[in-house]
Amino acid sequence: MNAQYLHGKKIILGVTGSIAAYKTAILTRLLIKNNASVKIIMTPFAKEFITPVTLATLSKNTVLCDFFKHDDGKWNNHIELGIWADLMLIAPATANTIAKLANGICDNLLLTTSLSARCPVIIAPAMDCDMLAHPATIKNLETLKSFGNIIIEPSAGTLASGLEGKGRMEEPEKIISFINDFFNPHKKLNKKKIIVTAGPTYEAIDPVRFIGNYSSGKMGYAIAEELAFRGAEVTLISGPVQIKTQAKNIFCIPVTSAQEMYENCLKYFPESNGAVMAAAVADYTPTATSPQKIKSGKNNFSVKLTPTPDIASALGKIKKKSQLLAGFALETENIAKNPYNKLIKKNFDFIIINSPNDKGAGFLYDTNKISILDKNNNIENFKLKSKVEAAKDIVDKIYKWFEPQ
Ligand code: CTP
Numbered sequence: 566m567n568a569q570y571l572h573g574k575k576i577i578l579g580v581t582g583s584i585a586a587y588k589t590a591i592l593t594r595l596l597i598k599n600n601a602s603v604k605i606i607m608t609p610f611a612k613e614f615i616t617p618v619t620l621a622t623l624s625k626n627t628v629l630c631d632f633f634k635h636d637d638g639k640w641n642n643h644i645e646l647g648i649w650a651d652l653m654l655i656a657p658a659t660a661n662t663i664a665k666l667a668n669g670i671c672d673n674l675l676l677t678t679s680l681s682a683r684c685p686v687i688i689a690p691a692m693d694c695d696m697l698a699h700p701a702t703i704k705n706l707e708t709l710k711s712f713g714n715i716i717i718e719p720s721a722g723t724l725a726s727g728l729e730g731k732g733r734m735e736e737p738e739k740i741i742s743f744i745n746d747f748f749n750p751h752k753k754l755n756k757k758k759i760i761v762t763a764g765p766t767y768e769a770i771d772p773v774r775f776i777g778n779y780s781s782g783k784m785g786y787a788i789a790e791e792l793a794f795r796g797a798e799v800t801l802i803s804g805p806v807q808i809k810t811q812a813k814n815i816f817c818i819p820v821t822s823a824q825e826m827y828e829n830c831l832k833y834f835p836e837s838n839g840a841v842m843a844a845a846v847a848d849y850t851p852t853a854t855s856p857q858k859i860k861s862g863k864n865n866f867s868v869k870l871t872p873t874p875d876i877a878s879a880l881g882k883i884k885k886k887s888q889l890l891a892g893f894a895l896e897t898e899n900i901a902k903n904p905y906n907k908l909i910k911k912n913f914d915f916i917i918i919n920s921p922n923d924k925g926a927g928f929l930y931d932t933n934k935i936s937i938l939d940k941n942n943n944i945e946n947f948k949l950k951s952k953v954e955a956a957k958d959i960v961d962k963i964y965k966w967f968e969p970q
Contacts, residue, residue: 605624754964
């Protein structure tokens, strides 16, 4: 595989004690093949899974394991290593190393190097599915993201334990492609300020009931994280969701109702370079909210509704030529016509179309099947893929809008 942006890059590869350590042989080979310089640090347990001799041979460099070289007493200078590198990649990263990194513990060379590294740190976790799903690990990964570390999500499949689930270290080819994207200057949105709306809105009927929808927020959050990964400064205006993000460069504003989302979008849009409207905003809100819980009764009961502000249209009206406005169209019928009309009506630069009629697409899935339609009626169709992958296609389109070739 050709990963041209790795050429000449200095990479520290940190290897920890997981069965996935065997994959670091291939990872190292691919780094070297793509002309990166590689220095490898292993934790003591990593040596149980793959030998330093193998990795030293493949990386063409001595593998570092200890603070000191025992034969001559020389110190392996972790500060120098962290300054030398353009990137530190920890792959595989065990739950133990992740926990230590999140808490600043540095009782081995890999940890001290990571703590003192001035370069970006990318972490590819590998562990049993239950360990990955444990609140402690979830919290530690969130903490690492808040430090600015980048996580390569583990994939799902058969694990070393024989269990099926999420926890496999991402395949070396995919890690290489991820790092190549990271160094790709043509994908960067450095310092662009972008608003993303995400999730549903809840419109209160009384203190305990609301009108809402099934939006999980996953698509909007994935877009926000991908934008941040590419260097944008993101303002994520999010309705009530079960997920959260700690990624650096994402300023999260939690809101509940369409009115609150509207007010925040209008507040931040004038100083932004663009906005991606991924929220499933309620179209109507109760005309009046009962201050007390409404009592049950035997008679029919109706709630009078008033339309909510159309946030996208409001931004479309004040948008300058230099500002991007992208929206979503979730359509169940008239898929050929409705999205284009919506794009024109709301003054979107492009619109991302998805339909709950497509299997695996829409609110409740981790996957999505999107098409992107622009003002010139050009349409790009994408395959069904994870929302994280679909977010990359959307952010590629955003990049091209800002930097037309
Ligand atoms: N949108 C918005 N504010 C609203 C309603 C929608 O910002 N009050 C945005 C959504 O975030 C999305 C786009 O407009 O990017 C289209 O949303 P959609 O619900 O499909 O469109 P509606 O205008 O509500 O039209 P309809 O429900 O009639 O299809």
